[in-house]
Amino acid sequence: MKITVAKTAGFCMGVRRAVEMALDASNRTDAPIYTCGPLIHNPQVLDILDEKGISVIREIPDHGSGTVLIRAHGVPPEDQDKLQKAGFTVIDATCPKVIKVQSIIAKHARQGYAVIIVGDRAHPEVIGLLGYAEKNGHVAETMDDVTRLPTFDKAIIVAQTTQNKAFFEEVALWAESVHPNYRVFNTICDSTESRQADVLHLAEKVDAVVVVGGHASGNTKRLFDIARATGKPTLHIETETELDIHRLGNPRHIGITAGASTPNWIIRRVYREIENQLMGHHRGVRRFRFVLQRNLLLSNTYLTVGAGCLTCAAAMLQGLAPALPAVGVAMLYLLCMHTFNNLMDISSDRYNDPDRAAFFQKNRRLLSVLTVLSGMGGLSIAAAMGPLLFVLLLCMSFMGMVYIISLMPKGIAGRFKPKIRDIPGSKTVLAAMAWGIVTTLVPAIYGFGHIRPVTVLIFVWTVSLVFVRTAFFDILDMQGSRIVGKETIPILLGEKRTMGLLKNLAGLMMIVLCGASAAGFVSSLGWLLCLCPLSMLMFLSAYEQGGIPSGLRQGFLMESHFILAGLLTGLWALI
Incomplete structure (x- = not known):
């Protein structure tokens, strides 16, 4: 039996940065610390932050004190202004890759461009990006959404940083053939692209794939969809407690990948649980050596x-x-x-x-x-x-x-x-x-x-x-x-x-x-x-x-x- 972990599995740079900023702030001060919305899409990490006294603000109060971290996905600019006016010290933990997209949108919105965002309408990142579009923003989740958009004199097309690469390329080809005057910016994070390419490469080598990450995480769900589309038995689990090796058939080689908001310690737990479950089926010298x-x-x-x-x-x-x-x-x-x-x-x-x-x-x-x-x-x-x-x-x-x-x-x-x-x-x-x-x-x-x-x-x-x-x-x-x-x-x-x-x-x-x-x-x-x-x-x-x-x-x-x-x-x- 063999277990292979994808090279790109686990925290991306933006998520790691946000979590480290939150933990460092907690370790430095006893003052109240909050996050504006869930910092990342991983319940286990959010539970740990809660244990550290870092709670979530879902509605911005008129008055407050302490420190508020902007979530990795970013927030609309008006929310950041409200937090500062309420009296909070604001730490911007927005992923730098998301900040780049925000800057592109803000610049072109001021110049009168319509902004087409290819992404999930309800995703916090997309909600934040729309805030920079100055009422000129439009979200497209599917090709039907794209083709139903009105024709604009000038427009830009950007992507949610964790968008499926193949789908965005399809949108870009549509724009090139139907609206060649539209400006297309491929704002998919290179980490997302590498992660999606990596899971395809991994699926080719293994008999089954386990995708680890929050069930609400968009990038994790896309990894699951990509792996499942290869025809290999695929599981999406949040923690090792959800793992049932029998659902993968009888694989001799299992691949593990994980979403951008999945911490290493969760991946390690899943790896150990796969080891334990696989060895539970073995007898003789191999199991004796493992134990x-x-x-x-x-x-x-x-x-x-x-x-x-x-x-x-x-x-x-x-x-x-x-x-x-x-x-x-x-x-x-x-x-x-x-x-x-x-x-x-x-x-x-x-x-x-x-x-x-x-x-x-x-x-x-x-x-x-x-x-x-x-x-x-x-x-x-x-x-x-x-x-x-x-x-x-x-x-x-x-x-x-x-x-x-x-x-x-x-x-x-x-x-x-x-x-x-x-x-x-x-x-x-x-x-x-x-x-x-x-x-x-x-x-x-x-x-x-x-x-x-x-x-x-x-x-x-x-x-x-x-x-x-x-x-x-x-x-x-x-x-x-x-x-x-x-x-x-x-x-x-x-x-x-x-x-x-x-x-x-x-x-x-x-x-x-x-x-x-x-x-x-x-x-x-x-x-x-x-x-x-x-x-x-x-x-x-x-x-x-x-x-x-x-x-x-x-x-x-x-x-x-x-x-x-x-x-x-x-x-x-x-x-």
Whole structure:
């Protein structure tokens, strides 16, 4: 069985911008925040905005206070004027592509042109566009509507930005043959065109298509119509709860696409649900492998094994034989801290990783016991290794716990951040530093009794690899992190710049380790371990090109880079 997600699935630029503006406004102020009409056409996102205290104004009052965001579809100019006169602070979250259409209409309406808008008459975007036409606007939903329009001395034809491309081209051909004096502006958003072309291409490759998005979303319904017109079994669902794989027949390859207002976390939930339903029909080795991978990832067991492998690699790069106590400390400490943070921070996993959230909710008591036992086990081993390492691990354990706990009451904190984790970008940096300490510094202190220059180099190398790993998962979790108010590095820098940073860092670590090996600063193992950052670099590049499958395998592949380090170290030791 195979699942393919369309490259263009999910938020378009305009919707992402509007949602981010709303969430950022909510995270910045306690003052009332509203949207003028539903911000986008997705009930789940609107529910989240409501949870964040962002409510919808459907009728503009005479007087008001607070902030109002203009919906992504735009509003008539008179509505924006009314909001400002009522006393609201107005933030214009209108999609820039819609603003461009508004400008075209306003300019030509002032020059006396009739305005023909090809779109859905009741759609908020079209209602907003009509407001710029100065009573010269006409809406055409079908070719019958187009042909029934009166003849104008001069007119322009524009499209709703999410209009069906084929239909608009038909209207343009009609205008060219019947009214060559009419000016035609193809204002269909390039994202819409790409999305519609993508679903056609996807339908050619797969046996069935699942279209994810709000039932009231016009662009999602058009994607559904386009996919269904290819003859492939097609479902339009809003969330994973509506999915019934049996309605698609018995497909071996399922394609997923999504409307412009569908968040990534909904797409990920649907992907996981398809995986689960497909695997529910399987027995034997394939299902066993899927369940094993899933449980290894969700329980942090695979991550813990990776920590042990990275510790062995770091020790041997420094010229040390891997010491079982040092490996045990790294594995138990990281198992304790990651599990503790997962238990205490289920809120963002509701969106980023619903499987993990459900797993931790279901096994909360058992995982709490595991956290305590692994923490105590790590401290016990550290105590046996010496007082310095015990104090170091005790301090790190304390810092790991207070990281997500408020350091002072909010009333006293005022405008200052009450938790360490609220410091922008802190999660990625501190997690990487903690990994570096237990996988590199602890073995060095235990083996040498002190830190050598080579230790510093290997510390930088391990911290960099873990930083790449953690920041990559932060990229996947951007929408959920923004919802709960986390300011991770990808949110601060943006996805594209963060991905560039990670690729450059992986490439730099490959060069550094190769150089250190060539200079004899580290053993020949360094040549082999250059494959780890190289593999990460290839993984990130493939992810950007859409070559890495979503879902379970995506996380499993990224976590496997540390396992690779251990395998390469073992191979070198045997040779």
